[in-house]
Amino acid sequence: MNMAHASFYAMGAYLCIGLYAVARLNFFLALFIAVVVMAAGGLLIYWFLSGQSLAKTIGSRPLGILLTTRALSYVLIAALALGFTSVSEPAITLIYGQWQIADTNIAFDRLVFAGISVVLVAALFSFINYTKMGKSIKALMQNRDAAVIMGINPQRASAIAFIIGTIMAAVGGFLMAPIELADLATVDALQFKVMMVVIIGGIGSLNGTIAAAFILGFIESIAAAFWGTSWSTVVVLAFAITFFAIRPKGLFGYRYRTM
Amino acid sequence: MKELPLKLTGTKITVIVIIAVLFFVPIMLSGPLQLRFVDILQMGMIWVIMASSYRLITMTGQLSLAHGAWMAIGGYVTAVLSTTSGGLVNYGWNWWATIPIAIIVTGICALPIGLICLRVKGLYFIFMTFGIALLAQAIITSWTSATGGTDGIASVPSPTLGSINFSGSEGSTAYFYLTFAFMLIALLVIWRVESTRLIQLTDQAIRQNDNLASSVGIRVAKYKVLNFTVSAMLAGLCGSLIAGYNNAVAPSSYLEGLLPIVYVIGGGREVLIGPVVGALAFSGLPELFGIPTGYEPIFFASILIIIITILPGGLASIPSILRRRFSKKEVIMPSQWV
Amino acid sequence: MAPLLEVKEITKRFGELTVLSGINFGVHKGEIVGIIGPNGAGKTTLFNIISGYLKPTSGTVELNGESITGKPTEDIAKCGLVRTFQKPNVWPAKTMLENVRIGLHTRARVKFIDAFLGLPKAKRAREAEEVEAMERLRLMGLNEMAMQKAANQSYGRRKALGIAIALAANPQVLLLDEPVTGMLDTETRRMMDRIRKIRDELGITVLVVERHMKFVMGLCERIVALDYGQKIAEGTPDYVTSHQEVIDAYMGVD
Numbered sequence: 001m002n003m004a005h006a007s008f009y010a011m012g013a014y015l016c017i018g019l020y021a022v023a024r025l026n027f028f029l030a031l032f033i034a035v036v037v038m039a040a041g042g043l044l045i046y047w048f049l050s051g052q053s054l055a056k057t058i059g060s061r062p063l064g065i066l067l068t069t070r071a072l073s074y075v076l077i078a079a080l081a082l083g084f085t086s087v088s089e090p091a092i093t094l095i096y097g098q099w100q101i102a103d104t105n106i107a108f109d110r111l112v113f114a115g116i117s118v119v120l121v122a123a124l125f126s127f128i129n130y131t132k133m134g135k136s137i138k139a140l141m142q143n144r145d146a147a148v149i150m151g152i153n154p155q156r157a158s159a160i161a162f163i164i165g166t167i168m169a170a171v172g173g174f175l176m177a178p179i180e181l182a183d184l185a186t187v188d189a190l191q192f193k194v195m196m197v198v199i200i201g202g203i204g205s206l207n208g209t210i211a212a213a214f215i216l217g218f219i220e221s222i223a224a225a226f227w228g229t230s231w232s233t234v235v236v237l238a239f240a241i242t243f244f245a246i247r248p249k250g251l252f253g254y255r256y257r258t259m
Numbered sequence: 260m261k262e263l264p265l266k267l268t269g270t271k272i273t274v275i276v277i278i279a280v281l282f283f284v285p286i287m288l289s290g291p292l293q294l295r296f297v298d299i300l301q302m303g304m305i306w307v308i309m310a311s312s313y314r315l316i317t318m319t320g321q322l323s324l325a326h327g328a329w330m331a332i333g334g335y336v337t338a339v340l341s342t343t344s345g346g347l348v349n350y351g352w353n354w355w356a357t358i359p360i361a362i363i364v365t366g367i368c369a370l371p372i373g374l375i376c377l378r379v380k381g382l383y384f385i386f387m388t389f390g391i392a393l394l395a396q397a398i399i400t401s402w403t404s405a406t407g408g409t410d411g412i413a414s415v416p417s418p419t420l421g422s423i424n425f426s427g428s429e430g431s432t433a434y435f436y437l438t439f440a441f442m443l444i445a446l447l448v449i450w451r452v453e454s455t456r457l458i459q460l461t462d463q464a465i466r467q468n469d470n471l472a473s474s475v476g477i478r479v480a481k482y483k484v485l486n487f488t489v490s491a492m493l494a495g496l497c498g499s500l501i502a503g504y505n506n507a508v509a510p511s512s513y514l515e516g517l518l519p520i521v522y523v524i525g526g527g528r529e530v531l532i533g534p535v536v537g538a539l540a541f542s543g544l545p546e547l548f549g550i551p552t553g554y555e556p557i558f559f560a561s562i563l564i565i566i567i568t569i570l571p572g573g574l575a576s577i578p579s580i581l582r583r584r585f586s587k588k589e590v591i592m593p594s595q596w597v
Numbered sequence: 598m599a600p601l602l603e604v605k606e607i608t609k610r611f612g613e614l615t616v617l618s619g620i621n622f623g624v625h626k627g628e629i630v631g632i633i634g635p636n637g638a639g640k641t642t643l644f645n646i647i648s649g650y651l652k653p654t655s656g657t658v659e660l661n662g663e664s665i666t667g668k669p670t671e672d673i674a675k676c677g678l679v680r681t682f683q684k685p686n687v688w689p690a691k692t693m694l695e696n697v698r699i700g701l702h703t704r705a706r707v708k709f710i711d712a713f714l715g716l717p718k719a720k721r722a723r724e725a726e727e728v729e730a731m732e733r734l735r736l737m738g739l740n741e742m743a744m745q746k747a748a749n750q751s752y753g754r755r756k757a758l759g760i761a762i763a764l765a766a767n768p769q770v771l772l773l774d775e776p777v778t779g780m781l782d783t784e785t786r787r788m789m790d791r792i793r794k795i796r797d798e799l800g801i802t803v804l805v806v807e808r809h810m811k812f813v814m815g816l817c818e819r820i821v822a823l824d825y826g827q828k829i830a831e832g833t834p835d836y837v838t839s840h841q842e843v844i845d846a847y848m849g850v851d
Contacts, residue, residue, distance in 0.1 A: 001382050063322055066385055068567055074517055074560035192393050195386050230401035237394040241387060245375045248383060464688060464699045471686045475700045475766040476674035
């Protein structure tokens with residue numbers, strides 16, 4: 001479990017600002033460079049996390065990884081915020097214009113972003129379920145020992161999974177940069193939302209994650225409409241915590257893994 | 260065969276040195292240097308209480324991210340009860356009187372949350388406490404009528420005790436010794452509780468293998484919740500102390516989820532002296548080195564990463580590492596340092 | 598005389614799958630009873646239900662006439678029923694002696710307030726504890742390595758330590774979960790003697806789940822045989838092993 005995930009998102013956002021807005025590179029070139037950079041960075045971090053001493057500080061390896069990634073996220077986010085202090089406003093707009101559907105205005109760029117998200121998630125889904133590597137990763141998740149015996153290389157599969165996750169987070173951030181700025185508080189809350197969606201969806205289930213994301217997002221928006229944005233955070237957090245307390249398995253969790 | 264509750268006699272020396280330094284610094288320095296050090300050490304001592312209380316949670320093997328929430332509750336209770344103007348309710352209570360209330364309220368909040376969160380372990384516990392911390396922050400920022408939202412509550416009065424002045428820079432020395440007293444009491448209580456064989460063995464047993472512990476009848480849940488609640492209550496005390504010192508409360512900074520972890524792990528979570536050393540050593544460094552606020556997260560997080568990779572036992576493990584290096588006898592290494 | 602431990606109509610379903618149905622048997626004080634059955638028969642599930650790690654779908658477990666069904670493991674242990682684990686379960690970073698001392702916890706003679714104040718009464722009680730812990734280790738043949746760390750011990754010794762820890766909790770009934778699985782023949786024979794000693798010297802009633810047939814036959818006075826979640830036979834070792842259903846269930850496996 002990687003608690004630095006949201007910070008990768010932030011990195012993506014800042015890379016967008018840096019490469020596209022400031023350096024004025026071609027959008028797709030900037031995106032490509034960002035992906036490469038994040039993949040490399042992800043690999044480095046993965047390699048760092050594979051070290052053995054992580055278990056010793058806190059007594060168990062998963063906790064050690066959680067702790068280290070949390071610390072890492074603090075470092076990354078603070079460093080990014082400092083490095084980019086001059087660009088605190090979303091200074092880029094990719095696509096102008098809005099659509100008007102019934103009474104509501106839907107900003108065009110949000111729509112495009114939503115579309116891209118759907119495409120990416122679909123791609124991830126087909127990767128996990130239809131490609132050999134994707135299926136290996138899934139197998140490792142369900143039963144590590146059996147998968148290893150079958151010839152799946154756990155390090156490679158984990159590394160690839162980690163890097164894919166990193167890249168997706170970064171791309172998300174990259175595309176969202178024009179829409180919403182990524183400051184420290186937002187990113188921290190985002191990290192929790194990421195964990196919330198995965199845990200409540202059920203660890204090990206991609207469908208669960210998707211379902212949970214929709215449900216929780218829905219709750220937050222409705223709450224915001226009734227009670228305003230700050231209370232909406234309270235509502236969705238309270239809901240998530242209560243739900244988890246009642247049903248630790250999540251929606252579609254394969255098993256309740258004790259770490 | 261007698262066993263000392265503290266394994267290193269070097270610890271006793273360290274304790275005496277620390278107490279002596281803290282006691283004499285305000286007296287022996289003067290002028291702006293004195294003010295600066297008193298300020299640094301003042302907050303350092305509050306962090307000592309916070310870190311030592313956080314260690315209680317790690318003693319049962321859990322890692323909580325909710326500690327900042329308890330400090331916030333304590334601070335806000337003190338603020339709300341003692342302000343004389345501008346708040347939701349202006350009871351204008353004496354600061355001293357708010358302390359027991361703050362501690363009790365924090366305890367009341369922590370107990371049910373502990374009961375819920377401690378049913379799960381590891382990642383899920385971290386997740387829940389993370390959620391609690393964010394929830395507390397969200398409530399504080401949203402419930403503006405009670406808490407003043409993001410602006411917080413200012414004009415929290417300083418404590419009063421006869422003719423002693425506790426506020427402002429003239430009162431900083433007095434407040435220093437006030438905090439010093441609280442710190443000593445808190446540490447004393449924690450120390451004696453821990454030296455009881457019962458607690459020592461039980462906590463370690465739970466931390467290292469809680470399935471086995473419950474199979475021999477140790478009430479695992481009870482001890483975990485107990486540690487959690489007491490730890491939260493002490494954190495509430497910290498909140499009140501900070502409120503009295505700054506004469507204000509505001510929503511907890513982004514950093515407070517990390518600081519207790521840094522101090523406890525950085526200092527060494529096995530021994531009581533660990534968080535004391537960690538808190539005092541690390542909290543003053545940004546001030547001393549003139550690190551601006553924006554860089555603080557990087558500073559503290561880096562400390563944590565360095566400790567994790569190079570010095571898993573924290574600062575407190577340095578003496579035993581040195582002893583092993585220079586010892587001529589063959590030492591049996593523990594095959595698992597938990 | 599009523600049984601010390603009674604299992605009444607225990608049924609366990611996991612969704613569609615019925616793992617145990619209508620299990621009934623009793624264990625009298627001072628007996629050594631074994632539970633056998635092929636893989637998947639439900640032995641471990643039954644064990645987990647009796648010791649509180651699982652709740653049965655229906656049925657009760659009674660100890661001394663009082664129901665312990667569905668109680669948490671810690672309470673059941675305090676009532677006098679302690680289990681061991683299939684995989685060696687110890688506190689690795691602690692010495693063998695310390696491991697057993699933790700087990701003595703349920704009968705902590707040291708009052709909290711005495712220890713808090715550091716009274717000499719507390720220190721004397723601590724010394725008495727050590728003596729008791731060494732006794733348990735001696736019974737399991739581990740007293741020579743009492744000061745060694747548990748993590749450094751061999752598989753067999755760690756399993757023995759697990760039993761010593763369980764003994765320290767002063768059980769009336771000891772549940773042994775596959776105590777000799779994975780052990781050499783010599784160790785197995787020694788374990789049989791030790792368990793007999795545990796019953797003879799400490800008066801502890803023993804319920805054993807084990808797949809090693811010679812062990813079960815040589816040690817247990819009564820055997821309960823399970824297959825597909827049902828009790829198919831109960832009686833002396835000779836009776837059970839000549840029972841046709843049991844033979845069928847095992848199909849030639851030793």
